[in-house]
Amino acid sequence: MLPRQNSVYSASHGFQPEEIKEKLSAFPGGSVDLLKQEESGLAVLTINNPSRMNAFSGSMMVELEERVAQLETWTQGKGLIVRGVSGTFCSGSDLNAVRAISNPQDGMKMCMFMQDALTRLLRLPLVSVALVEGRALGGGAELTTACDFRLVTRDSVIQFVHKHMGLVPGWGGAARLVHIVGGRHALRLLGGALKVDPELGLQMGLADGLLEEEEVPDAAGAERDAALRQAEDWLSSYTKGPAQVVQATKRVVVSGRELPLTEALRAEKEVFGTVWGGPANLRALASKTKHK
Numbered sequence: 159m160l161p162r163q164n165s166v167y168s169a170s171h172g173f174q175p176e177e178i179k180e181k182l183s184a185f186p187g188g189s190v191d192l193l194k195q196e197e198s199g200l201a202v203l204t205i206n207n208p209s210r211m212n213a214f215s216g217s218m219m220v221e222l223e224e225r226v227a228q229l230e231t232w233t234q235g236k237g238l239i240v241r242g243v244s245g246t247f248c249s250g251s252d253l254n255a256v257r258a259i260s261n262p263q264d265g266m267k268m269c270m271f272m273q274d275a276l277t278r279l280l281r282l283p284l285v286s287v288a289l290v291e292g293r294a295l296g297g298g299a300e301l302t303t304a305c306d307f308r309l310v311t312r313d314s315v316i317q318f319v320h321k322h323m324g325l326v327p328g329w330g331g332a333a334r335l336v337h338i339v340g341g342r343h344a345l346r347l348l349g350g351a352l353k354v355d356p357e358l359g360l361q362m363g364l365a366d367g368l369l370e371e372e373e374v375p376d377a378a379g380a381e382r383d384a385a386l387r388q389a390e391d392w393l394s395s396y397t398k399g400p401a402q403v404v405q406a407t408k409r410v411v412v413s414g415r416e417l418p419l420t421e422a423l424r425a426e427k428e429v430f431g432t433v434w435g436g437p438a439n440l441r442a443l444a445s446k447t448k449h450k
């Protein structure tokens with residue numbers, strides 16, 4: 159069974175998605191926008207709540223899950239860029255909503271909901287990039303870890319501020335961070351609530367690339383479009399070719415990342431069977447080209 163088909167939680171954990179959605183929807187504001195480019199197979203997921211530094215309201219958490227569900231069924235999808243508007247990535251949960259659901263029961267429900275949504279985001283059979291412009295704080299820092307790669311701009315800061323709030327990550331960010339940078343660096347970032355600038359991010363392996371500012375003729379809007387274009391160019395190196403092959407590639411990596419070896423090998427065999435002798439394989443064999 160490929161990991162993507164296993165939700166993190168079930169009813170036995172008290173996980174009732176519809177009930178939690180209803181509760182979260184009581185905290186409106188902002189949006190999570192999805193733009194799918196059918197021709198290229200690239201999509202952009204935008205965290206859009208500028209008056210709140212792109213903090214996640216309750217309704218935005220619900221929208222995030224809905225967008226992930228849309229992407230889970232996108233058979234022609236190959237790549238995904240996650241970004242925020244107005245030069246900020248995301249400042250985590252909306253603190254107004256957090257205050258209203260600060261009781262243990264509601265906190266656990268929000269935690270399970272966001273862990274499930276972000277785990278499914280990372281498991282998407284698309285190559286995903288967090289385009290980190292400006293600040294990514296708290297849950298926003300956790301969101302960056304729910305993408306395969308992180309590209310940062312010169313002004314970016316990723317900070318797991320949870321300790322300052324008497325918390326630990328609740329959206330799965332700690333578990334993913336250990337996988338990305340290792341236990342020692344994860345303990346430094348969480349225990350010290352370190353501000354990760356591009357240099358530190360590249361040094362620790364949290365950042366996969368630095369997007370240098372491009373000379374652009376006019377307003378900041380064009381500058382941000384330049385960052386998106388650079389991110390798309392970077393991503394295109396990994397999304398060339400048929401969607402079926404790109405999706406199969408991500409699936410075998412997800413299996414290898416999450417499953418014990420024997421299960422990962424069996425999952426790999428399953429995926430291998432979907433592309434062996436497939437159209438792309440037969441075309442490549444027919445062309446007899448030597449790959450550089």
Ligand SMILES: CC[C@@H](C(=O)O)C(=O)SCCNC(=O)CCNC(=O)[C@H](O)C(C)(C)COP(=O)(O)OP(=O)(O)OC[C@H]1O[C@@H](n2cnc3c(N)ncnc32)[C@H](O)[C@@H]1OP(=O)(O)O
Nearest residue numbers: 209210211213249250251252253254295296297327328329
């Ligand atoms: C599991 C993790 C999860 C959780 O525990 O549920 C969390 O993520 S908890 C939240 C963690 N995030 C934070 O603590 C960040 C809080 N925000 C800030 O530290 C600062 O706002 C900033 C992001 C560093 C920006 O500072 P600055 O440039 O000085 O702007 P302002 O502070 O004036 O913010 C502008 C405007 O945005 C509102 N804002 C910012 N962040 C949030 C937020 N997380 N929730 C709600 N509102 C937020 C801020 O209140 C300002 O609004 P106005 O006061 O109405 O102008």
